[in-house]
Amino acid sequence: xxxxxxxxxxxxxxxxxxxxxxxxxxxxxxxxxxxxxxxxxxxxxxxxxxxxxxxxxxxxxxxxxxxxxxxxxxxxxxxxxxxxxxxxxxxxxxxxxxxxxxxxxxxxxxxxxxxxxxxxxxxxxxxxxxxxxxxxxxxxxxxxxxxxxxxxxxxxxxxxxxxxxxxxxxxxxxxxxxxxxxxxxxxxxxxxxxxxxxxxxxxxxxxxxxxxxxxxxxxxxxxxxxxxxxxxxxxxxxxxxxxxxxxxxxxxxxxxxxxxxxxxxxxxxxxxxxxxxxxxxxxxxxxxxx
DNA sequence: GGACAGGGTACAT
DNA sequence: ATGTACCCTGTC
Numbered sequence: 001x002x003x004x005x006x007x008x009x010x011x012x013x014x015x016x017x018x019x020x021x022x023x024x025x026x027x028x029x030x031x032x033x034x035x036x037x038x039x040x041x042x043x044x045x046x047x048x049x050x051x052x053x054x055x056x057x058x059x060x061x062x063x064x065x066x067x068x069x070x071x072x073x074x075x076x077x078x079x080x081x082x083x084x085x086x087x088x089x090x091x092x093x094x095x096x097x098x099x100x101x102x103x104x105x106x107x108x109x110x111x112x113x114x115x116x117x118x119x120x121x122x123x124x125x126x127x128x129x130x131x132x133x134x135x136x137x138x139x140x141x142x143x144x145x146x147x148x149x150x151x152x153x154x155x156x157x158x159x160x161x162x163x164x165x166x167x168x169x170x171x172x173x174x175x176x177x178x179x180x181x182x183x184x185x186x187x188x189x190x191x192x193x194x195x196x197x198x199x200x201x202x203x204x205x206x207x208x209x210x211x212x213x214x215x216x217x218x219x220x221x222x223x224x225x226x227x228x229x230x231x232x233x234x235x236x237x238x239x240x241x242x243x244x245x246x247x248x249x250x251x252x253x254x255x256x257x258x259x260x261x262x263x264x265x266x267x268x269x270x271x272x273x274x275x276x277x278x279x280x281x282x283x284x285x286x287x288x289x290x
Numbered sequence: 291g292g293a294c295a296g297g298g299t300a301c302a303t
Numbered sequence: 304a305t306g307t308a309c310c311c312t313g314t315c
Contacts, residue, residue: 167311233297294314
Protein backbone atom coordinates (compact mmCIF):
# COMPACT_ATOMS: atom_id res chain seq x y z
CA UNK A 1 0.00 0.00 0.00
CA UNK A 2 1.28 3.43 -0.94
CA UNK A 3 1.89 6.09 1.66
CA UNK A 4 -1.18 8.26 2.04
CA UNK A 5 -1.16 11.56 0.18
CA UNK A 6 -3.06 14.38 1.74
CA UNK A 7 -4.39 17.06 -0.56
CA UNK A 8 -5.90 20.39 0.31
CA UNK A 9 -9.06 20.82 -1.72
CA UNK A 10 -11.61 23.53 -2.29
CA UNK A 11 -15.07 23.22 -3.86
CA UNK A 12 -14.90 19.47 -3.76
CA UNK A 13 -17.37 16.93 -2.40
CA UNK A 14 -16.18 13.37 -2.83
CA UNK A 15 -19.39 11.62 -1.80
CA UNK A 16 -21.61 13.78 -3.98
CA UNK A 17 -19.27 13.41 -6.93
CA UNK A 18 -19.16 9.63 -6.77
CA UNK A 19 -22.88 9.33 -6.07
CA UNK A 20 -24.18 11.63 -8.76
CA UNK A 21 -24.91 9.02 -11.40
CA UNK A 22 -21.80 9.63 -13.48
CA UNK A 23 -20.18 6.40 -12.46
CA UNK A 24 -21.57 3.14 -11.19
CA UNK A 25 -18.84 0.98 -9.73
CA UNK A 26 -17.56 2.70 -6.58
CA UNK A 27 -17.64 1.01 -3.20
CA UNK A 28 -17.95 2.68 0.15
CA UNK A 29 -16.87 1.47 3.56
CA UNK A 30 -17.69 4.11 6.15
CA UNK A 31 -15.95 7.19 4.87
CA UNK A 32 -13.56 5.35 2.57
CA UNK A 33 -14.33 5.14 -1.15
CA UNK A 34 -12.51 2.62 -3.29
CA UNK A 35 -12.57 1.26 -6.80
CA UNK A 36 -10.50 1.12 -9.96
CA UNK A 37 -9.70 3.85 -12.43
CA UNK A 38 -9.06 1.76 -15.50
CA UNK A 39 -6.87 -0.88 -13.91
CA UNK A 40 -5.47 1.33 -11.16
CA UNK A 41 -6.80 0.93 -7.61
CA UNK A 42 -7.77 4.21 -6.00
CA UNK A 43 -8.72 4.56 -2.35
CA UNK A 44 -9.82 7.97 -1.12
CA UNK A 45 -11.57 9.66 1.78
CA UNK A 46 -12.53 13.18 2.70
CA UNK A 47 -12.34 13.51 6.49
CA UNK A 48 -12.88 17.27 6.33
CA UNK A 49 -14.26 19.49 3.55
CA UNK A 50 -10.83 20.85 2.72
CA UNK A 51 -8.92 17.58 3.02
CA UNK A 52 -8.75 14.72 0.57
CA UNK A 53 -6.76 11.67 1.63
CA UNK A 54 -5.48 9.44 -1.14
CA UNK A 55 -4.75 6.16 0.63
CA UNK A 56 -3.78 4.32 -2.50
CA UNK A 57 -3.33 5.23 -6.12
CA UNK A 58 -1.42 8.47 -5.70
CA UNK A 59 -2.19 12.15 -5.81
CA UNK A 60 -1.77 12.49 -9.56
CA UNK A 61 -4.32 9.83 -10.41
CA UNK A 62 -6.78 11.24 -7.90
CA UNK A 63 -6.31 14.78 -9.13
CA UNK A 64 -6.89 13.81 -12.70
CA UNK A 65 -9.78 11.39 -12.23
CA UNK A 66 -11.63 13.59 -9.75
CA UNK A 67 -10.98 16.66 -11.91
CA UNK A 68 -9.56 18.66 -9.03
CA UNK A 69 -8.06 21.01 -11.60
CA UNK A 70 -11.45 22.16 -12.89
CA UNK A 71 -11.73 25.80 -11.86
CA UNK A 72 -15.20 25.82 -10.34
CA UNK A 73 -14.99 29.49 -9.41
CA UNK A 74 -14.45 30.37 -13.03
CA UNK A 75 -17.15 27.97 -14.13
CA UNK A 76 -19.64 29.43 -11.67
CA UNK A 77 -18.96 32.91 -13.00
CA UNK A 78 -20.14 31.85 -16.45
CA UNK A 79 -23.52 30.64 -15.19
CA UNK A 80 -26.69 32.72 -15.62
CA UNK A 81 -26.95 35.31 -12.87
CA UNK A 82 -30.55 35.39 -11.69
CA UNK A 83 -31.22 31.67 -12.02
CA UNK A 84 -32.73 30.62 -8.71
CA UNK A 85 -33.24 26.91 -9.45
CA UNK A 86 -29.64 26.56 -10.52
CA UNK A 87 -28.47 28.52 -7.50
CA UNK A 88 -30.42 26.17 -5.28
CA UNK A 89 -28.98 23.10 -6.98
CA UNK A 90 -25.50 24.51 -6.66
CA UNK A 91 -26.00 25.24 -2.99
CA UNK A 92 -27.15 21.66 -2.50
CA UNK A 93 -23.84 20.19 -3.74
CA UNK A 94 -21.34 22.91 -4.65
CA UNK A 95 -18.43 20.51 -4.67
CA UNK A 96 -19.94 18.10 -7.17
CA UNK A 97 -17.44 17.72 -9.98
CA UNK A 98 -17.52 16.08 -13.37
CA UNK A 99 -15.10 13.18 -13.44
CA UNK A 100 -12.58 12.27 -16.13
CA UNK A 101 -13.47 8.66 -16.69
CA UNK A 102 -11.82 6.09 -18.91
CA UNK A 103 -13.66 6.29 -22.21
CA UNK A 104 -14.64 2.77 -23.08
CA UNK A 105 -15.97 1.84 -19.67
CA UNK A 106 -17.95 5.06 -19.45
CA UNK A 107 -19.49 4.63 -22.89
CA UNK A 108 -20.23 0.95 -22.33
CA UNK A 109 -21.80 1.60 -18.94
CA UNK A 110 -24.13 4.16 -20.44
CA UNK A 111 -25.09 1.79 -23.24
CA UNK A 112 -26.35 -0.50 -20.47
CA UNK A 113 -28.17 2.35 -18.72
CA UNK A 114 -31.17 2.97 -20.93
CA UNK A 115 -34.45 2.84 -19.03
CA UNK A 116 -32.73 1.57 -15.93
CA UNK A 117 -32.47 2.77 -12.40
CA UNK A 118 -29.05 3.71 -11.13
CA UNK A 119 -28.95 0.77 -8.72
CA UNK A 120 -29.54 -1.63 -11.56
CA UNK A 121 -26.95 -0.04 -13.82
CA UNK A 122 -24.50 -0.58 -11.01
CA UNK A 123 -25.52 -4.21 -10.64
CA UNK A 124 -25.00 -4.82 -14.37
CA UNK A 125 -21.68 -3.02 -14.39
CA UNK A 126 -20.33 -5.06 -11.49
CA UNK A 127 -21.58 -8.31 -13.03
CA UNK A 128 -19.86 -7.56 -16.34
CA UNK A 129 -16.66 -6.72 -14.53
CA UNK A 130 -16.55 -9.84 -12.42
CA UNK A 131 -17.45 -12.16 -15.30
CA UNK A 132 -15.46 -10.71 -18.15
CA UNK A 133 -12.98 -8.32 -16.58
CA UNK A 134 -9.64 -8.91 -14.93
CA UNK A 135 -9.27 -9.22 -11.21
CA UNK A 136 -6.93 -6.47 -10.07
CA UNK A 137 -7.13 -6.24 -6.30
CA UNK A 138 -9.09 -7.07 -3.18
CA UNK A 139 -9.87 -4.09 -0.97
CA UNK A 140 -11.84 -4.27 2.27
CA UNK A 141 -12.80 -7.78 1.24
CA UNK A 142 -14.22 -6.64 -2.09
CA UNK A 143 -12.73 -8.09 -5.25
CA UNK A 144 -12.16 -5.39 -7.83
CA UNK A 145 -12.26 -6.23 -11.53
CA UNK A 146 -11.35 -3.98 -14.41
CA UNK A 147 -14.07 -3.20 -16.93
CA UNK A 148 -13.94 -5.83 -19.69
CA UNK A 149 -12.24 -4.71 -22.88
CA UNK A 150 -14.22 -4.49 -26.13
CA UNK A 151 -12.43 -7.66 -27.18
CA UNK A 152 -13.50 -9.52 -24.05
CA UNK A 153 -17.13 -8.50 -24.50
CA UNK A 154 -17.02 -9.32 -28.21
CA UNK A 155 -15.74 -12.80 -27.42
CA UNK A 156 -18.22 -13.28 -24.58
CA UNK A 157 -21.13 -13.18 -27.00
CA UNK A 158 -24.57 -11.67 -26.77
CA UNK A 159 -26.22 -14.43 -24.76
CA UNK A 160 -23.53 -14.36 -22.09
CA UNK A 161 -24.08 -10.63 -21.75
CA UNK A 162 -27.81 -11.22 -21.57
CA UNK A 163 -27.16 -13.47 -18.62
CA UNK A 164 -25.84 -10.43 -16.75
CA UNK A 165 -29.31 -8.91 -16.80
CA UNK A 166 -28.84 -6.60 -19.76
CA UNK A 167 -32.01 -7.55 -21.54
CA UNK A 168 -32.31 -5.97 -24.99
CA UNK A 169 -29.18 -3.91 -24.27
CA UNK A 170 -27.07 -7.07 -24.62
CA UNK A 171 -27.26 -6.91 -28.40
CA UNK A 172 -26.26 -3.24 -28.46
CA UNK A 173 -23.32 -3.66 -26.12
CA UNK A 174 -22.12 -6.73 -27.97
CA UNK A 175 -22.38 -5.14 -31.41
CA UNK A 176 -20.58 -2.03 -30.23
CA UNK A 177 -17.86 -4.10 -28.60
CA UNK A 178 -17.39 -6.04 -31.84
CA UNK A 179 -17.06 -2.88 -33.93
CA UNK A 180 -14.42 -1.48 -31.61
CA UNK A 181 -12.60 -4.76 -31.12
CA UNK A 182 -12.15 -5.31 -34.84
CA UNK A 183 -11.02 -1.76 -35.41
CA UNK A 184 -14.05 -0.67 -37.42
CA UNK A 185 -14.66 2.13 -34.95
CA UNK A 186 -11.89 4.04 -33.20
CA UNK A 187 -12.81 5.79 -29.97
CA UNK A 188 -9.63 7.85 -30.21
CA UNK A 189 -10.88 9.44 -33.42
CA UNK A 190 -13.69 11.05 -31.45
CA UNK A 191 -11.15 13.16 -29.60
CA UNK A 192 -10.30 15.07 -32.75
CA UNK A 193 -13.88 16.15 -33.48
CA UNK A 194 -15.80 19.12 -32.17
CA UNK A 195 -18.71 18.48 -29.81
CA UNK A 196 -21.42 18.21 -32.44
CA UNK A 197 -19.37 16.01 -34.77
CA UNK A 198 -18.21 13.85 -31.88
CA UNK A 199 -21.79 13.27 -30.88
CA UNK A 200 -22.79 12.28 -34.40
CA UNK A 201 -19.85 9.93 -34.58
CA UNK A 202 -20.70 8.20 -31.31
CA UNK A 203 -24.32 7.87 -32.42
CA UNK A 204 -23.13 5.58 -35.20
CA UNK A 205 -22.61 2.91 -32.57
CA UNK A 206 -25.47 0.49 -31.85
CA UNK A 207 -27.35 1.45 -28.72
CA UNK A 208 -25.88 4.94 -28.66
CA UNK A 209 -28.26 7.84 -29.19
CA UNK A 210 -27.95 11.51 -28.29
CA UNK A 211 -28.36 11.05 -24.55
CA UNK A 212 -25.76 8.33 -24.16
CA UNK A 213 -23.37 10.02 -26.57
CA UNK A 214 -23.57 13.24 -24.59
CA UNK A 215 -23.17 11.54 -21.23
CA UNK A 216 -20.03 9.87 -22.55
CA UNK A 217 -18.67 13.11 -23.98
CA UNK A 218 -19.32 14.90 -20.71
CA UNK A 219 -17.98 12.28 -18.33
CA UNK A 220 -15.14 10.78 -20.36
CA UNK A 221 -14.12 13.23 -23.08
CA UNK A 222 -14.19 16.30 -20.88
CA UNK A 223 -16.66 18.09 -23.15
CA UNK A 224 -18.08 20.36 -20.47
CA UNK A 225 -20.32 22.17 -22.93
CA UNK A 226 -22.65 19.29 -23.76
CA UNK A 227 -26.00 19.02 -21.99
CA UNK A 228 -27.46 15.51 -21.90
CA UNK A 229 -31.23 15.54 -21.50
CA UNK A 230 -32.80 12.54 -19.81
CA UNK A 231 -36.16 12.08 -18.14
CA UNK A 232 -34.94 13.70 -14.92
CA UNK A 233 -33.50 16.78 -16.54
CA UNK A 234 -36.44 17.18 -18.85
CA UNK A 235 -38.81 17.00 -15.93
CA UNK A 236 -36.63 19.37 -13.93
CA UNK A 237 -36.37 21.93 -16.73
CA UNK A 238 -40.11 21.88 -17.30
CA UNK A 239 -40.99 22.29 -13.65
CA UNK A 240 -38.26 24.76 -12.76
CA UNK A 241 -38.29 26.99 -15.81
CA UNK A 242 -41.60 26.48 -17.59
CA UNK A 243 -44.12 25.66 -14.86
CA UNK A 244 -46.05 28.83 -15.56
CA UNK A 245 -45.96 28.57 -19.33
CA UNK A 246 -49.34 28.25 -20.94
CA UNK A 247 -48.00 25.67 -23.34
CA UNK A 248 -45.22 23.24 -22.50
CA UNK A 249 -42.16 23.62 -24.74
CA UNK A 250 -41.27 20.83 -27.13
CA UNK A 251 -38.21 18.72 -26.47
CA UNK A 252 -36.34 20.64 -29.11
CA UNK A 253 -37.32 23.94 -27.51
CA UNK A 254 -35.95 22.63 -24.20
CA UNK A 255 -32.67 21.74 -25.88
CA UNK A 256 -32.38 25.20 -27.37
CA UNK A 257 -33.23 26.79 -24.05
CA UNK A 258 -30.55 24.79 -22.22
CA UNK A 259 -27.98 25.57 -24.87
CA UNK A 260 -28.52 29.30 -24.73
CA UNK A 261 -29.37 29.73 -21.08
CA UNK A 262 -26.62 27.84 -19.26
CA UNK A 263 -23.58 28.93 -21.25
CA UNK A 264 -20.27 27.26 -22.10
CA UNK A 265 -20.18 25.05 -19.00
CA UNK A 266 -23.75 23.85 -19.35
CA UNK A 267 -22.58 20.31 -18.64
CA UNK A 268 -21.82 21.33 -15.07
CA UNK A 269 -25.18 23.06 -14.79
CA UNK A 270 -26.81 19.88 -16.00
CA UNK A 271 -25.03 17.77 -13.42
CA UNK A 272 -25.89 20.05 -10.52
CA UNK A 273 -29.54 20.18 -11.58
CA UNK A 274 -29.66 16.44 -12.14
CA UNK A 275 -28.13 15.59 -8.79
CA UNK A 276 -30.45 17.97 -6.97
CA UNK A 277 -33.54 16.73 -8.78
CA UNK A 278 -32.67 13.11 -8.20
CA UNK A 279 -31.56 13.23 -4.55
CA UNK A 280 -33.35 16.07 -2.84
CA UNK A 281 -36.88 14.82 -3.35
CA UNK A 282 -38.02 18.18 -4.64
CA UNK A 283 -40.30 16.45 -7.08
CA UNK A 284 -42.91 14.93 -4.86
CA UNK A 285 -44.25 12.52 -7.43
CA UNK A 286 -40.88 10.83 -7.77
CA UNK A 287 -41.02 8.45 -4.94
CA UNK A 288 -37.68 8.15 -3.24
CA UNK A 289 -36.81 4.92 -1.45
CA UNK A 290 -37.22 5.39 2.28
C1' DG B 291 -49.82 -11.38 -8.32
C1' DG B 292 -50.05 -8.15 -12.13
C1' DA B 293 -49.14 -3.68 -13.42
C1' DC B 294 -45.84 -0.20 -13.71
C1' DA B 295 -41.78 2.46 -14.55
C1' DG B 296 -36.86 2.94 -14.77
C1' DG B 297 -30.39 8.13 -16.96
C1' DG B 298 -33.31 5.49 -24.39
C1' DT B 299 -32.71 3.67 -28.84
C1' DA B 300 -34.12 1.66 -33.20
C1' DC B 301 -37.38 1.25 -36.47
C1' DA B 302 -41.69 2.01 -38.72
C1' DT B 303 -45.12 4.99 -40.12
C1' DA C 304 -41.90 14.45 -36.31
C1' DT C 305 -44.46 11.08 -33.37
C1' DG C 306 -45.55 6.25 -31.82
C1' DT C 307 -44.11 1.76 -30.26
C1' DA C 308 -41.45 -2.40 -29.13
C1' DC C 309 -37.62 -3.84 -26.76
C1' DC C 310 -35.46 -7.09 -21.71
C1' DC C 311 -35.35 -7.23 -17.05
C1' DT C 312 -35.90 -5.96 -12.19
C1' DG C 313 -37.66 -3.84 -8.04
C1' DT C 314 -41.80 -1.80 -6.12
C1' DC C 315 -46.55 -1.00 -4.94
